[in-house]
Amino acid sequence: xxxxxxxxxxxxxxxxxxxxxxxxxxxxxxxxxxxxxxxxxxxxxxxxxxxxxxxxxxxxxxxxxxxxxxxxxxxxxxxxxxxxxxxxxxxxxxxxxxxxxxxxxxxxxxxxxxxxxxxxxxxxxxxxxxxxxxxxxxxxxxxxxxxxxxxxxxxxxxxxxxxxxxxxxxxxxxxxxxxxxxxxxxxxxxxxxxxxxxxxxxxxxxxxxxxxxxxxxxxxxxxxxxxxxxxxxxxxxxxxxxxxxxxxxxxxxxxxxxxxxxxxxxxxxxxxxxxxxxxxxxxxxxxxxxxxxxxxxxxxxxxxxxxxxxxxxxxxxxxxxxxxxxxxxxxxxxxxxxxxxxxxxxxxxxxxxxxxxxxxxxxxxxxxxxxxxxxxxxxxxxxxxxxxxxxxxxxxxxxxxxxxxxx
Numbered sequence: 001x002x003x004x005x006x007x008x009x010x011x012x013x014x015x016x017x018x019x020x021x022x023x024x025x026x027x028x029x030x031x032x033x034x035x036x037x038x039x040x041x042x043x044x045x046x047x048x049x050x051x052x053x054x055x056x057x058x059x060x061x062x063x064x065x066x067x068x069x070x071x072x073x074x075x076x077x078x079x080x081x082x083x084x085x086x087x088x089x090x091x092x093x094x095x096x097x098x099x100x101x102x103x104x105x106x107x108x109x110x111x112x113x114x115x116x117x118x119x120x121x122x123x124x125x126x127x128x129x130x131x132x133x134x135x136x137x138x139x140x141x142x143x144x145x146x147x148x149x150x151x152x153x154x155x156x157x158x159x160x161x162x163x164x165x166x167x168x169x170x171x172x173x174x175x176x177x178x179x180x181x182x183x184x185x186x187x188x189x190x191x192x193x194x195x196x197x198x199x200x201x202x203x204x205x206x207x208x209x210x211x212x213x214x215x216x217x218x219x220x221x222x223x224x225x226x227x228x229x230x231x232x233x234x235x236x237x238x239x240x241x242x243x244x245x246x247x248x249x250x251x252x253x254x255x256x257x258x259x260x261x262x263x264x265x266x267x268x269x270x271x272x273x274x275x276x277x278x279x280x281x282x283x284x285x286x287x288x289x290x291x292x293x294x295x296x297x298x299x300x301x302x303x304x305x306x307x308x309x310x311x312x313x314x315x316x317x318x319x320x321x322x323x324x325x326x327x328x329x330x331x332x333x334x335x336x337x338x339x340x341x342x343x344x345x346x347x348x349x350x351x352x353x354x355x356x357x358x359x360x361x362x363x364x365x366x367x368x369x370x371x372x373x374x375x376x377x378x379x380x381x382x383x384x385x386x387x388x389x390x391x392x393x394x395x396x397x398x399x400x401x402x403x404x405x406x407x
Contacts, residue, residue: 012036016093016100016122018086018114020044023131024103025051026159029058032079034188039093041083043104048082055080058160086114095121099184101129101153106256108135112143119144127177129153133204134260137170137197147172151181154201155190156349164349165190170197191348193341199264199271202337203349204257206356208271209323211254214242215274216383223307223316225294230306231313232320237353242320243294247287251280269383270327321359322371326387328356329400333389339401357401365393365400 015031017024020042028040028051042048059073068076083093094100100122102114115128122128128150130140141150152168165185169178178194185192195202214228223231229241246254255277262271280286280293287293295303328346332339343355360368369386376384393400 013098014039014096016041016097017103018042018094018100018118019103019131020047020051020082021103023155023157023159024101025054026157027101027103027131027155028080029055029076029160030188030190032076035079037079037081039081039083039097041086041090041093043086045084048084052080052082087117091117092121094118095123097122097126099127099129099181101131103131106132106135106260108139111135111140115140115150116143119146125149127151127181129181131155134200134257134264136199136264137168138172141170141172148174149177151177152195152197152201153181153185154195156203162349163191164203164345165192166195166201166203166345166349167192168195168197168201191344193337193345193349195341195345196334196336198334198336200257200261202331202342202345205261205336206324206327206331206342206346207350208258208261209327210238210320210350211242211246211258212271212274212383213320213323215277217316217319218243219274219276223312224304226304226306227309227312228316230308231316234308235310235313236317236321239351239353246277247293247295247297250286250289251277251293252286255281269381270385272383318371319375321363322368322375323384325356325360325363325368325400326372326390329360329390329393330387332357332400333387343401355401360390360400365390365398369394 012035014037016039017028018041020040025040028038032038040048040051055077059068059077062068063070063073081093083090100118102111104110104114111130111132118128124146126149128144130137130152131154132152133154137150137152141147144150150170151173152166154166154168156162156164167178167181167185182192193202199205200208217223217228218225225243229243232238232241240248255273258271258273262273265271284290285292288297291297328342331337331342337345339357343357346352346356369390372384372386392398
């Protein structure tokens with residue numbers, strides 16, 4: 001990332017980050033490189049030491065590659081304060097922070113307890129942000145006395161590289177806090193979208209069919225993992241196929257988000273988890289991180305060969321894409337985000353080759369609708385029900401991305 005030189009504005013107040021894992025340490029480094037003093041803490045022994053080592057290596061790498069001067073790197077590192085623990089005196093280190101973001105374990109009770117504790121040490125004007133990827137912002141804020149200052153600020157991993165940040169106000173969040181959080185994140189040179197406080201927010205909700213429909217085709221015997229991945233890369237133009245991407249993310253993470261969205265949506269069949277993926281998780285086959293997932297990553301193990309059948313591959317892409325477009329259209333229909341933000345989120349957050357609404361318009365709403373209706377008639381599964389907005393667009397010829405300006 002590019003260093004912002006240390007011309008600290010009045011807004012460069014101290015930033016607190018709790019959770020020194022990959023996400024938290026990345027957020028802390030982003031803040032430090034944009035002129036903020038940063039307090040980074042973690043309850044787990046050794047976590048902040050590992051984060052500091054990672055920061056030193058990342059900054060040295062940027063210096064070696066000419067992206068930073070040595071002085072800038074040293075200045076960024078000097079702004080970082082590392083604290084072991086998040087209780088007592090350790091928690092008191094966050095007292096000067098005007099903005100604190102947590103990136104701890106995805107458990108509601110743990111986040112609520114942390115926010116209650118933070119309220120006792122930070123100023124009444126401090127913003128409390130959560131980096132949760134799927135938990136209710138309103139539920140987290142519900143643990144606080146001043147619920148109006150709690151907001152979701154969801155980065156994507158790695159935070160130093162990925163441009164997108166979802167800002168998610170709870171129904172209790174004040175408009176002033178939304179504006180301040182957005183201003184801060186934009187100052188960090190991130191792309192911001194505003195998402196509704198619904199399960200999975202925007203990106204993780206709209207992206208569910210990329211995994212879910214691939215898993216359904218595997219279960220139905222339509223094709224194997226390698227063939228589906230080949231089709232989505234070669235014909236669909238995606239950077240990674242769904243099975244290799246799930247292996248890359250880790251099934252502990254990917255399955256947890258799927259289950260969270262499914263449960264949060266009151267068991268809507270669109271988001272139903274997959275038993276084959278659950279079995280991988282139960283077996284400890286988490287993907288690349290464990291050496292085995294849908295594929296084996298053991299040394300010398302050859303990747304399985306796909307069936308490179310163009311007709312089959314196109315059917316696979318058509319089926320996944322119809323589900324993705326429908327989900328994006330429904331996000332706009334339900335006012336989870338604007339059409340412009342849906343397009344921006346999916347191209348910058350998960351690097352889709354095209355915005356899904358644009359893609360749907362290129363295919364034609366009637367074509368996408370026909371594919372979904374055929375799947376619904378064939379299977380009787382309500383996961384294939386079409387969005388009201390898609391059905392109306394097919395009937396009227398209205399563009400799916402109608403509130404997105406060209407250019």
